[in-house]
Amino acid sequence: MTPRPNVLAASGLDRAHLLRRDAGWQAERWADPTSRVLAVSGTDVAIVGDDPPRAGPTSPTRLAPLLDGGRAPVFLGLDGVAAFFAADISDSPLDDRAAALAPGRLAGLRAVGALVSQREGGLLAYAAAIVAWHRRHGFCGLCGWPTEAAEAGHLRICANPACRAKHFPRTDPVVIMLVTDGDRALLGRQAAWPPGRYSALAGYVEPGESIEEAVAREVAEEAGIAVGAVTYRSSQPWPFPSSLMLGFTAKLVGSADVRFDDDELEDVRWFERDELREAALAGDVLLPPPVAIARRLIEDWLEDV
């Protein structure tokens, strides 16, 4: 069974990768008034409307002045016959932005990601992720020379003739797992979170490590316990700036006594299913926001899905 997609995934775009190398076609689409471009500034994305908001793409013609001399737009793909692009407008003057985006505006992707439609959330996350990658990879990690965008923004190539290293958009895998023991689940909280917020344990996959090993290591590091059966649930792009969340459930083996390092987490504890349901309803425990895969992992468990 294919799991239903998470928020921020499933844009539905045809990424049309073979057209990325066709510079002439790309230029024609950028000049085409029916093409659409999504403006991005940091983790803010272009939206329009309020109830609910929608993705707010505009025409390349309107946005082009904001890019004057700046970063080249990135071709995202095709929605039917319409070409979609993403553009980084974070270096443009605020007044110019407002005029180019009206009646839309920029809004934080974390805030609007779960309010827009599934496809639009996927589209905005895709745009934010690829724009963030360009901003962070302006220089070659091998020789330090500037890099230049290629293949419609899906590759950067070192400008040093003696190097010419190719740099591809990066995605950093993160495992996030709801550890269960019968009718209870393990949640933790970071000191910086709002009071009462608890979530599933999570951490980056390290080099030379399988995702199953990463799940076991992170749970051991963060809670001092061991897990046995690890079951994949679903995944989610998390472009803050470049993560891919890999969601699992994992079953406790051995001792349930929790030991944690309070440098990393402020609290880690077991919640009975009924206890968590009631505490969340009463507002005593804040579940992760709806935009996060952690919310889905916890809700699926509460509903015994």
Ligand SMILES: [Zn+2]
């Ligand atoms: Zn280089």
